[in-house]
Amino acid sequence: MRRPVAGRICPAMAIRIAAASSFITGTNPFSVIRAGARALAPLKNLSGFGMTEVWLGAALNSLDDDETHCRETSGKTGLGYEIRIIDPETGTDQPPGVPGELLIRGYSLMLGYYKKPEETAAAFDDDGWFHTGDTAEWTEDGYLRFLGRYKDMLKVGGENVDPMETEGLLLAHPEIFQIAVVGYPDEKLSEVAVAFVQRAPGSEITGDAVMQLCRGKVASFKIPRHVIFVDDFPMTASGKIRKVDLREDALRILTK
Structure with missing residues (x-):
């Protein structure tokens, strides 16, 4: 498993990069995107949103966007796509700055999951909107800001907590190789954050x-109440951390 930041570049890659003027990053924690942009400067960084079911370009920055928009958002709705952000309870559209579930329609949207009619039916509504299962919000000027998987969002004392914010903050520290934040049940706050941390070599x-790294950087209710150190992480076939397994591990380790 590799830490998701820019690493060594071989000569063949260097030749291609030298001929390039920009590069596109996906929906990583924004601190990771910023680190990649610094490593590949002076190339211009463009961020975007895509997924296997939709393909790349459902949202994308333009070359005219400033550095803040390119590093802190996933751009504006791409050509041939429609995007909504809704309240998953009511189905109504969310105003700017209010997180909700990300829905997409577009020309490259999949027809369905292969030989999985029930999963396909659950993913699409009657109007053809694909429910991504992701959480996002609109900025005041119409840019998409990806926040993470909806099922990965934490509810701490009535507040929605995006684990990617804390993960991105901590992942930028040189003594942390990889991290994942999940929820753990709490009687008073409904749930609290638990950080699974893989130390960097020698750390x-x-x-x-x-x-302590989080204090003063994020709101107090976003700071992990527990830290569990691991040697590696359970991964999906596509290389993503299996947070459902980590939630089970947290219950097993912390529940006495």
């Missing part, structure tokens, strides 16, 4: 130090 960072 001896402690759980208290991990939590």
Whole structure:
């Protein structure tokens, strides 16, 4: 498993990069996108949103966008696509700055999951909107800001918590190789954040130090209440961390 930041570039890659003027990043934590942009400067970084079911370009920055929009958003709705962000409980469209579920329609949208009619029916509504299962919000000027998987969002004391914010903050620290934040049940707050951390080689960072890195950088209710160190992470076939497994691990380790 590799840490998702820019690493070494071989000579063949360097030749191609030298001839390029821009590069596109996906929906990583924004601190990772910023690190990649610094590593590949002076190339212009463009961010976008896509997924297997939709393909790339459902949203994308333009070459005219400023640095902040390119690094902190996924751009505006792409040509041939429609995007909605809705309240999953009521189905109504969310105003700018309010997170909701991301829905997409477009020319490259899949017809369905192969030989999985029930999953296909659950993913599409009667108007042809594909329910991505992702959380996003609109900015005031109409840019899409991806926040993470809807099922991965935490509800801490009535507040929606995007784990990618804390993950991105901590992943930027040199003593942390990889991290994933999940929810753990709490009687008072409904749930609290738990950070699974893989230390960088040679690091001896402690759980208290991990939590201290967050103080003053994110709201107090977003700071992990527990830190669990691991040697590696359960991964999907596509290389994503299986957070459902981590939630089960947190229950097993922390519940006494």
